[in-house]
Amino acid sequence: MSPVAPTMMTDIVATLTTTSSWRRHQSPTHVEFVAKVVAMMVVWTCLVRLVTVVVKIVASSFWSMPIPPDGASIPSSLPHPNPPGSALPFDVPLSAATDEQIVAFMTFRGESSSFSLADDGLGERGRTLRRVADSAAAYKGLLYQERTMRWIDDHFRLRRPNLKYPYVGAHWNGWSSFYAETAPRIRSMFISSMILIFEHSVNGLVLPGLYLYTxxxxxxxxxxxxxxxYMIYASTLILASYGLGRDVTVEQMHEAVWPLLLVHHLATIGLCSGCIIVGEGVPKDLVCATLFAMLGFTSSLHYLGQILDFSPLAQVNAPYTRLVNHVFCLASQIAFRGIYWMRICYLSVVHCLGTLGVGAAIIVASMLLLFTLFNVDFVKFHMKATKACWTKIRQEKMGDKIS
Structure with missing residues (x-):
């Protein structure tokens, strides 16, 4: 073995285990940069798995109670109509459904072979109705998943205009059972939103905030x-998803979104790596302010909205709660991804011109332009979502008055 190898390994270990090495903001060597990135990838791989496990435990323990039959319904026509936009409620309360309707529904669901509706005095019918309620909840969740995936494909891949946003149906048992009413793909998106909020909070709020304070x-x-x-980890999983032909991404979004995510992640890697490599020439306060505004605050709010859309605080269950969130999120997007973003771009380019030269300024400006396009899309999305939320509330109020 070359005598250089043990020395290099010793240097790497010292780099990773010495806090003074992490504090040093001089331009790192290639080995130091790679070693620290790999170390943080290991950390974030473990943290992602930890958050996933914790969310699943909480969901199975507190959000997956059996659906009470008295609160459930089944559809009279099968398959149930599933047009774009709002969910069409099932029209037959389970408590009022005939045996024939129940059998037809369970046959449609492929669960007709092992249940009995006979009232034998031992509670068999009650157990059967609970099974039917759970199956109806699962079917309702699958219909919402189908509408959501179709909307994402139409919006991001096909670029179709004037789409109706998919709203989840009313939850039958609040927080106690909402996870049982959530289809597998939407569950994955729910968990991924939790992961992303956690990551954004750590790298975009907590750590920059601690630096600014201490x-x-x-x-x-x-x-x-x-x-x-984290961005390398997420990008690697996107590329792996293309290769494997199945979704192993952190985000768990429709594959129509993968190219956008990949471009975003690579641009983020470029900007953050540049800040590390340049070293002392970077204005740290501006970097922290950017992480705060773009990552920790507005992106976290975006994913919080996605969580609300899947939960009992969704539009159909708590319209004004959702509206308040929409308005606050939209105002934040305009303030930080619109107005404040222009200041960030100006200060960043001017700083690069003064310290690193025209070439670096052009590279940074190009990356910032790319993020500007993302920001414009973010603001437009939240403007449409807020308007749609308010319009839906008004339509429902008018419908209540007419009825």
Whole structure:
């Protein structure tokens, strides 16, 4: 073995285990940069798995109670109509359904071979109705999943205009059973939103905030290396999904969104890596403000909205709660991804011109332009979502008055 190898390994170990090495904001060597990124990738791989396990435990323990038959319904026509937009409620309360309707529904669901509706005095019929209620909830969730995936494909891949946003149907048992009413793909998106909020909060709020409060460069460097590592991890899973032909991404979004996510992740890797490599020439406060505004705050709010859309705080269950969230999120997007973003772009390009030259300024400006396009799309999306939420509330109020 070459005598260089043990020395290099010793240097890498010292780099990763010495806090002064993480605090040093000089331009790192190639080995130091790669070692720290790999170390943070290991950390974030473990954290993603931990958050996934915790959310699943909470969901199975608190959000997956059996559906009460008295609150459930089944459809009279099979398959149930599933047009774009709002869910069409099932029209037959389970408590009022005939045996023939129940058998027809369970046959449609492929569950007709092992249940009995006979009232034997031992509770068999009650157990059967609970099974039917759970099956109806699962079917309702699948219909919402189908509408959601169709909307994402139409919006991001086919670019069709004037689409009706898919709204989840009313939940039958609140938070106690909403996860049981959620289809597998939507569950994955729900968990991924939790993961993304956690990551954004750590790398975009907590660590930059600690740096701004303490001026300890350890937090600044952990935020940048952590973001680079996480983006590489997420990008790798997107590429693996293409290769495997199945979704193993962190985001668990429709494959029509994968190219956009990949471009976003690669641009983020480029900007954050540039901040690390340039070293002392980077204005740390501006970097932290950017992480705060773009990652920790507005992106977290976006994914919080996605969680609300799947939950009992969705539009159909709590319209004004959802409206308040929409308005606050839209105002934040305009303030930070619109107005404040222009200041970030100006200060970043001017700083690069003054310290790194025209070439670096052009590269940074190109990346910032790419993020500007993302920001414009973010703002437009939330404007449409807020308007649609308010319009839906008004339509429902008018419908109540007419009825």
């Amino acid at each position: 001026r300890d460069e350890l937090y600044y460097m952990l935020a940048l290396y952590g973001e680079v590592a």
